Amino acid sequence: MITNESLGNVHNTVSTENKTGWRKLLSFLGPAYLVSVGYMDPGNWATDLAAGSQFGYKLIWVLLLSNMIALLLQNLCVRLGIVRGLDLAQASKHSYPRFVNFCLYILAQISIIACDLAEVIGMAIGLNLLFGLPLIWGVSITMLDTLLLLFLMNKGMRKLEGFIISLIFIVGLAFLLEMFIVKPVALEVAKGFIPTELNQRSLYLAIGIIGATVMPHNLYLHSSLVQTRKIDRSDEGIKNAIRYNFWDTTIALNLAFFVNAAILILAASAFFGRGYHEVAEIQDAHKLLTNIFGKLAPALFAIALIAAGQSSTVTGTLAGQIIMEGHLNLRIAPWLRRLLTRIFAIVPAFFTILHAGEEGLGKLLILSQVVLSLQLGFAIIPLIHFTSDKKRMGKFAINVPLRILAWLFAVVIVGLNVRLVIEEISSWAAENPGSADIVNYVATPIAGAIGLLLLYVFIRPLLFKHAGQPSYVPHGLAASLDNLEAVHYNHIAVTIDFSKNDEDCIRHALMQGGKKATYTLIHVVETAGARYYGKQVMDNETQSDVNNLDKYVDALTKLHYKAEARIGYGGPATAIAEIVNTEGIDFIVMGSHGHKALKDLIFGTTVNTVRHKVNVPVLVVKPGARK
Template sequence: MSNNNTNHSLGNVHGSVDPESKTGWKKIMAFLGPAYLVSVGYMDPGNWATDLAGGSAFGYKLIWVLFASNLIALLLQSLAARLGIVRGLDLAQASKNAYPRFVNFWLYILAQIAIIACDLAEIIGMAIGLKLLFHLPLIWGVSLTITDTVLMLWLMNKGMRKLEGFIISMIFIIGISFLVEMFIVGPDIVDVAKGFIPSNLFGQDKVSQQMLYIAIGIIGATVMPHNLYLHSSLVQTRKITRTEEGFKSAIKFNLFDTVIALNLAFFVNAAILILAATAFFKNGYFQVAEIQDAYKLLEHIFGKIAPVLFAVALIASGQSSTITGTLAGQIIMEGHINLRIEPWLRRLLTRVLAIVPAVFTIIYFGEDALGSLIILSQVVLSLQLGFAVIPLIHFTSDKKRMGNFAISLKVKILAWASAILIVGLNAKLVYDQIGDWLSGNKNADIYIYVFVVPIVIAIALLLLYVFLRPMLFKHADKPAYVPHGIAGAITELDAVTYKHLAITIDFSKNDNDCLRHAIMQGGKQATYTLIHVVETAGARYYGGQVLDNETQSDADNLDKYVQAMKKLGYKAEAEIGYGSPATAIADIVNKNGVDFIVMGSHGHKALKDLIFGTTVNSVRHMVNVPVLIVKPQ
């Protein structure tokens, strides 16, 4: 077993919830949370599309497929939680240790494409929800979804429990909405119960083939790959005792969390399918695959309350799934390729990449084509499933690293059977989709054979490699990755003398603290350069040529500071910069040979940093000398 926690997954919230300090039901409640964040991935608009199609076309006959998918999801999510608890690694980090860098790069690319595909379905779902509630054109709704970046940033800054609370409230809204829907439509309980009996999906008639296709879509949309990455990381937000007893306790309580949360997700998906079966199938509407159609028919059959609840639940589903998709993106990026960027920037990039195809589809193919785009996003998602499921089973089966917590033979058989089913059915889904493309547009055959087919073959070979490598090189994986190197021996520490220090001045009460900290570093032997940057429009355009009132005033005030320091016996000089603060400060520092900088922190947080910028961080990346940051008192 690996006890290395140097490279924590979601490091800013790692071990931030402490269940060990609690007892009884409070301890259980402290463990609850991670699986709820995971469960929203099982309730996104992509699931809605497949559930609506299945219920409207075949009534209650596919409820057993939903139930089987939920059992598979329970098994795989419990394995993901076990990996995170015992090894202290998420699925992406474990993959980085087990596979070569080149393979990890492509695993990351495929996982990122899957997240963008998920985000695409969530964008469309939220846009449809906004249109249904507020009559906004879909292209406006799609464009507005980019604003959730600010909400994401705010929630991340509030801590893991606040984030979990928001997600659980969204799930509550979805659950209540569909509970009320069930009372409105009044399904036949006996017929619903019969839907849990498996029906023949493999007949040769056209109905059976269509039922199989929709069943594959339901399974592919339910067992999402990024949820496995997410769960293996989120369980590490709970502080546990890293002993055999501590592991057993954490695995047990996380299993409770997983069973409760995913059964709630099953209830929501089953409710959508039952709603479609009761409202549409029984009333003769057999081809309701579009979310917009479902809304219109609900209003036509049951009045205005049902469709409003439907739209509210759709928006809540899209928003909560978006946030968990962002967390999964952070885990995958850090784990596979050890790249860390700001969460808001990652969220923005993913959202922009997902918005582009949605806007393109609306402009060139019309709003009615968005339903097909959701199905396409699920096809793309299906391609990535095997790359998450197969390594997960390998890692949790490894007795050398999992010790006594390696999965048993029975669980291993069930897990591999699930993997074969998922990969096989999703492979058929991709095969059928390519066949539809070829038969639907003969002029596109050459492009499909030249571009699509080779990509599919390459992905299949990569999947085969991912499956075979852990068996062929069973103990050849690298030790747990340490991103910052190994600590070296400390022998002797000599004092550092700074000869030329720079102090940034903004004529606030923080200036005095900055000057005081600077002279503590350099004493009376050093030279001090006081820097102030003029940020007026004139300064940005004309630089040192500007002679406006603010520039003159700032120069005079800076000179007063210099004269005051000279009277106290310090060597001081003034430098005025113009335009961008970070660039101007860095230019002055580099030009004057400064070897230490003292800067005052402006104290901005979250939204203000987005508006005003983060000068301190920018300067740090533009100079090669130490920077001391003095926070305002």
């Protein structure tokens, strides 16, 4: 049995059992909406605006094709997550060597940074258009969404889903109102759903639309989010879960298709029909809307852009957590991971604004979509392999017709994206002759190495049939329980902070060691003097703490317990760990401060830090915990 859980803090937290009818369906609705925001982020806006302004309604069918591909691939993710209880990154970890998984992680992380870059730019542009805020300040403000994500994650999965759905509603409502303002011609819109021949320019945009729509991080994300639902693990229960999630996915992605189609129709009606055929910049679209329709339409446009950017950035963070834990078994605090990802996205945005101005942001936005296209094959190919594996998926493996359709879509997507990358590299070399050496000796070899890795990812599952057990799992496999004799601790440490927690901590320590153990009461002085001068300090607070600690020791001694006092100085976690390691202590009892969310950022998490600095058991006593 695999012991790790994708998004462990919200795994199986939404109950679907003992519900029927529409209540049962509602309990499954949510994961696909978090995924759908990736299909309407600022990167999609750029390609949709360019397509609508240059070709009118003619490329709506490409949007529809992209949506059909997305529906198939996201439903494969649903099947993988529900049946095997693994997200895509975890399944890759069990099927590919560690080095390959490391490479897959790097590529996936680059794609998330590229996606986050699009959100940073979109958010900054939206704030600039709505409030006139300079772009450089708009980019800086996007750092604050780290705190927003931390707050939402602590509120639970349902609250997070509610927040995202609210933002999607704002985007959809804004564009619905836009449609009433621009008044598109219904017959011309309908003709746009009929496939037409693509010339070189329209093919380039079609590739961009598909690349911007089917995003790799969404595949990782969806395979994990479906596991937040607690389901009946019988064959019938799994079948029902797949069916309900199918409807969740279909509804959510069709809403995303509506938003993308609305952007394209808006551009076609407002710009193409009036002779503005080269509107590729979001700022240009906003200015033209102002000139043509007054203030309401551009205001709605900017509001929708901000909502789309903010919702996408939250789901990008979740995808980052899934990819890091799945491929590398590396877990860090969500706020720290969010901060690092956002910093990597903000740096290029900052430099672009400073050196190339607003025009450079548009080019950077398109570049982010090119980077995304590189990663797409590394998510799609393993996904099809995993969901086709009858040995691991059993009766829920996809059938032959669906498998053929999936591989056909994969060939189309990878082929078009490879062509896009080749054309981009060629154009870079042609436009900048001075950088030809960089293109020939850096960009081209990197692209070639990535191509070979993609080939390996495709061939490996065909050549090697793996056993049911993974080659390695995050926490190891369960050991046999053949020796369960009671453990006796001889030297127990109790952390003291002179609060109401002290009595509970001492009580629990005595329960562990009784009269035979020695008890070391530890208190850490955290004054500025203590941090700088350590044991040499003897200020008023230090002297008071020493006296108070001695009172505890005297009380325990009168009750015939062996007790002693130890004072630490400076950082609590480091000081506690140092005393424990030097005194030969074999058990620690600590009080939990009960901080949540923002207070953890301010006051720190001493308990977790101590746990990683010592090699003995730690008992954490919550405030008010009594036997």
